[in-house]
Amino acid sequence: MEKNKTKRVSGLARPAFRSKLITYVLAAGFFGVSALLVQAEVAGSLYEGLLIPMCCYIMMAVSLNLTVGILGELSLGHAGFMCVGAYVGAVFSIVTRTAIPSAWIRFPLALLLGGLTAALFGVVIGIPILRLRGDYLAIVTLAFGEIIRKLVENLYIAVDANGLHFSFAKAIDPLSMDLATKKDILNGPMAVSGIPRDTTLLLAVLFVMLTLFVVMNLIDSRSGRAIMAIRDNRIAAEATGISITKHKLIVFTVSAFFAGLAGVLYAHSSTLKSTQFDYNLSIQILVFVVLGGIGSTRGAMIATVILYALPELLRFLQDYRMLVYAIVLIVMMLLNNNARFHQLKQTLFQRKAKEETT
Amino acid sequence: MSFISFLISGISLGSIYALIALGYTMVYGIAKMLNFAHGDVIMVGGFVVFTAMSTMQQPVWLSILMGMVVCTVLGVTIEKIAYKPLRNASPLSVLITAIGVSYLLQNLALLIFGSSSQTFQSVVSLPPIRITETLVITGETIVTIITTVVIMVGLTLFINRTKPGQAMLAVSEDRGAAQLMGVNVNGTISLTFAIGSALAAVAGVLLCSMYPQINAYTGQMPGIKAFIAAVFGGIGSIPGAMIGGVLLGIIENLSRAYISSQLSDAIVFAVLILMLLIKPTGILGRKLNEKV
Numbered sequence: 001m002e003k004n005k006t007k008r009v010s011g012l013a014r015p016a017f018r019s020k021l022i023t024y025v026l027a028a029g030f031f032g033v034s035a036l037l038v039q040a041e042v043a044g045s046l047y048e049g050l051l052i053p054m055c056c057y058i059m060m061a062v063s064l065n066l067t068v069g070i071l072g073e074l075s076l077g078h079a080g081f082m083c084v085g086a087y088v089g090a091v092f093s094i095v096t097r098t099a100i101p102s103a104w105i106r107f108p109l110a111l112l113l114g115g116l117t118a119a120l121f122g123v124v125i126g127i128p129i130l131r132l133r134g135d136y137l138a139i140v141t142l143a144f145g146e147i148i149r150k151l152v153e154n155l156y157i158a159v160d161a162n163g164l165h166f167s168f169a170k171a172i173d174p175l176s177m178d179l180a181t182k183k184d185i186l187n188g189p190m191a192v193s194g195i196p197r198d199t200t201l202l203l204a205v206l207f208v209m210l211t212l213f214v215v216m217n218l219i220d221s222r223s224g225r226a227i228m229a230i231r232d233n234r235i236a237a238e239a240t241g242i243s244i245t246k247h248k249l250i251v252f253t254v255s256a257f258f259a260g261l262a263g264v265l266y267a268h269s270s271t272l273k274s275t276q277f278d279y280n281l282s283i284q285i286l287v288f289v290v291l292g293g294i295g296s297t298r299g300a301m302i303a304t305v306i307l308y309a310l311p312e313l314l315r316f317l318q319d320y321r322m323l324v325y326a327i328v329l330i331v332m333m334l335l336n337n338n339a340r341f342h343q344l345k346q347t348l349f350q351r352k353a354k355e356e357t358t
Numbered sequence: 359m360s361f362i363s364f365l366i367s368g369i370s371l372g373s374i375y376a377l378i379a380l381g382y383t384m385v386y387g388i389a390k391m392l393n394f395a396h397g398d399v400i401m402v403g404g405f406v407v408f409t410a411m412s413t414m415q416q417p418v419w420l421s422i423l424m425g426m427v428v429c430t431v432l433g434v435t436i437e438k439i440a441y442k443p444l445r446n447a448s449p450l451s452v453l454i455t456a457i458g459v460s461y462l463l464q465n466l467a468l469l470i471f472g473s474s475s476q477t478f479q480s481v482v483s484l485p486p487i488r489i490t491e492t493l494v495i496t497g498e499t500i501v502t503i504i505t506t507v508v509i510m511v512g513l514t515l516f517i518n519r520t521k522p523g524q525a526m527l528a529v530s531e532d533r534g535a536a537q538l539m540g541v542n543v544n545g546t547i548s549l550t551f552a553i554g555s556a557l558a559a560v561a562g563v564l565l566c567s568m569y570p571q572i573n574a575y576t577g578q579m580p581g582i583k584a585f586i587a588a589v590f591g592g593i594g595s596i597p598g599a600m601i602g603g604v605l606l607g608i609i610e611n612l613s614r615a616y617i618s619s620q621l622s623d624a625i626v627f628a629v630l631i632l633m634l635l636i637k638p639t640g641i642l643g644r645k646l647n648e649k650v
Contacts, residue, residue, distance in 0.1 A: 074450065128631065132638050135392060139589045140634055142582070143627035150624035189620075279582070283457055290454045323465040329458035330440055337447040 020216050023298045027212060030305060031055075031205045046312065052269045054308050055204035056082075056262040059211045061288040061300040063258035066215055068286065069295030070224065071251045072231030074138040076282050077125075077145025081118040081256040083277035085263025087152050087186070089114035090195045090272055094185050095159060097196060107198040111264045118260020119253045121148070126252035130245055142279055153274045157186040192272040199269040207265060211258050216297055218254060227251055291332060363493050364615045365608060370499040371568070372607020373506035377561035378584030379591070379599040380513065381554030387530035387594035388550045391449065394456035395436060396558060397581015398463035403429045403559030404566040404576055405467060408478055418481045425559040433555025434548050442544070467574035475573040478566040502564045509557065510600055517596065522549055530594065579623075583610075586630050592643025601641055 031051065038048045060082060067075045089110040100106040125144050129137050156167040161181040165172050171188065186192060218224050227247050229237040238244055266272075292303030310328070314321035335341045378400060385393045403425045410421035440459050444452045484497030517523035525546045528536040537543050565580060566572050583606060591602025609629055614622035634640070 068450070074453075128635050132634060135386075135593060136589060136634055136638060136640075138392075139586060140631050143586065143630050147624045147627045147631075150621060150627075154618070154620050287454055287457065290450055294448075294450060319469055322461065323469065326458050326461035326465055329461065330455055333451055333455040333458065334440070334443055337444050337451055 016220050019298075020212075020220070023212055023216065023301065024209065026298065027058075027208055027301060028205070031201070031208075035201060050309060050312060051201050052199055052204045053266065054305060055201075055208045056266040056269075057285065057288065057308055058208050058301050058304045059258050059262035059265075060285045061292070061304045062208075062211050062215050062297055063255040063262075064285050065289045065292075065295065065297060065300040066218070066251055066255045068289050069300075070219055070227050070231065071248065073248075074134070074286075075141040075255075076138050076279060076286065077141035077143070077148075078255075078259055078285050079277040079279065079281035080141075080145030080148035081121060081259035082263035082266065082281070083145075083148050083152055083274065084121050084256075085114035085118040085260025086267035086272055086277070087155075087192075087263075087274075088117045088260075089264030090192055090267040091157060091185055093196050093198070093268065094192075094194055095164070097194075103196065103198045106196075107268070110198075110268070111261055114264035114267075115257045115260040118263065119257035121260075122252040122254075122256025123249060125256075126249045130248055142282070145277075145279055145282055149274050149277050152186075152277075153189045155186050156184075156188055158182060158184045189274060192267075195267055195272060197268060199265045204265055204269075207261060211261070212297065212301070214254070215258070218250075219297070223247060223250060287329065291329075360492060360615075363495070364611050366495055367499055368608035368611030369604055370502045370607070371611055372587075372604035373502050374561050374565050374568070374603075375580065375584045375587045375607050376600045376603025377506055377509065377557050377564070378580060379588040379603045380596065381558050382585050382588040383591070383593055383596060383599040384526070384550050384554050386588070387596075388526060389437075389441065389445075389547050391441065391452045392456065392585070393441075393554075394453065394581075395459035395463060396554065397577035397579075397584070398460050398467075399429050399433060399555050399558040399577070400562035400565065400580060401467060401572070401574065401577035402432060402463060403562030404478065404572045405471060406559070407481070407563050408476060408566070408572055411479060411481070418483075422481065422560070422563055425563060426556045429555040429559035429562075430552045433551040433558075437548060437551040442547075464574050464578075471574065473574065475571045478570045478572045480567040480570055481563055482567055498564070498567050502568065505560065505564065509560065513553070513596065522546070526550060583626065586626070589640055590630055590633060592640030595640070595642040595644075598640060598642035 034047070034051055038051070060078060064075065064078045067073055067078075092110045092113050093106060096106055096109075100109075125141070129140050132140055154168055156165075156170070156172050158165045158172050158177065159181075160178040160183070162178055165177060167173075174182070185194075219228075226237070226242045227250070229240070229242055230244055230247055234244065288304045288307055289300050291307065292299030292301070311321055311325055314324055317324055378396065381396050381399075382393065385391065385396070406428045407421045407425040410416045410424045411418065416424070436459055440455050441452060444455060480498060482497045482501045484501060486494050486496045487500070488494050517526060525536070525541045526549065528539065528541050529543055529546045533543055536546075561580075562577070566576065584603065587602035587606040588599050589602070590606060591598025591600070606626060610622050610626050613625040617625060637643075
């Protein structure tokens, strides 16, 4: 008897596990059906082109949710981490393209390198902003994101027979190079081309799963509870012996790592331009997180899928589609905070629950 | 000599940032929200003046007046429709709504005026002043600085000497207590949005006269920089916004002149981060003690 009582409840009986399972199944199901639709040519090539960026944005939203929803700190510079990952991964792949011809070895290395560099940036940014809170922290993350983008925009890298050439803020002097073997890799604000298209939909979906797995298990772990305790009451959490510095750094690092991975995946599926990673992208991801329900991983994922596809679905409205998108955004926020709408929702859902029981 | 001319044009650019930052900081002080759409109100102001001057052939003073009126009405309307229902919601919800409003204004402007930049005819007809051979101050610079100084003095007098101004201070101090003392809180918040938006219209005209171009995204970067200026000076503080704005303009112009024109934005942001690390609440920001 005693043994039975202390036995851990495992498997489907644990609500946390069931909730995680639902999220995995939703993600796998959605992309599975999408892939089938594309295969069967029911969905057009437009839809196919949306899927890989969608995966990257899901990774971004899920990792940003860790900072905004679970730690409770507003970050407006998430695109900066993606930018770091994308550029590091892209440069690595272009440079080693001839040295490592097999994508099976090169691409994992690029992913690892991009993710780790972004994580390093997460730590570097995380340490100084430990002192800051609220709107001040938000503006500093915004500033960091823009700084990263501006630095990348001023970076010139080229390769020739003598090796790599770096230059900052001004183009590389062509006379210093062996022109016969010269190849530009990064050319300041110009778009980066020649990145091998290594990202496949399957790979992107696998990485979405990995992100979901790590983030949801982190939230469900001892550290995750400590992080949420910091969010709910920082002073009480500190008083119970939770190290705020450590947990904030964990969140910033993990969040930046996955944003970096998303960047590498993104870079290997399309052309790369630094203007893609401006603060508008950070804000767009934040919108996904907030509309999905702050703190909910599954919500962030679903909101990303819907809101990313929405402007494409609204394409029939032509020039008016972004206008409609803006109005949808405002109306959704107003409805979400409307007491009468909540009542309506509650009565609707209660009726549904009653029907299910009878 | 070139240093002085860079400094003066920096002060002039900074004055515009200060005007925009005032709108951010007043709204933050009173409604405790970041009005992300503020930058786009600048753009709307610029476009109204542009239309009034070039399409409707109105005189300059009337065009500017029209711009201010339209922006004031716009600011108050946005507050009434989008922000007022969210007064007790989480700050993040309000932020996202403000972003929605910002998208809305930008896309409306795109629909009406198209995506290409229009040439904005400067509203200033003052000739440039030549002090020495190299030190030339443009008419725009002089008008910008004088306008800003006049507005700053007027605003300070308004807030410290008049009843509505005192009500604004009271609401920013403690909304509940102000309401109990008989202050019309909703009216005061509307007034704040009205003043902030009118200032944004002026800033828009000055900005477009300095860089004679206008498109749907004109307000975006100045808006962000003014927001940074407001934080720099201590958000919620009116003198802080003025100091922050002018300092930011000077830093930006000097780094553009002496370090690198492409990196000037990055340098501005880096200075902000350094500043906040030394003094986490900005130059004139008050330190808030946390209650347990």
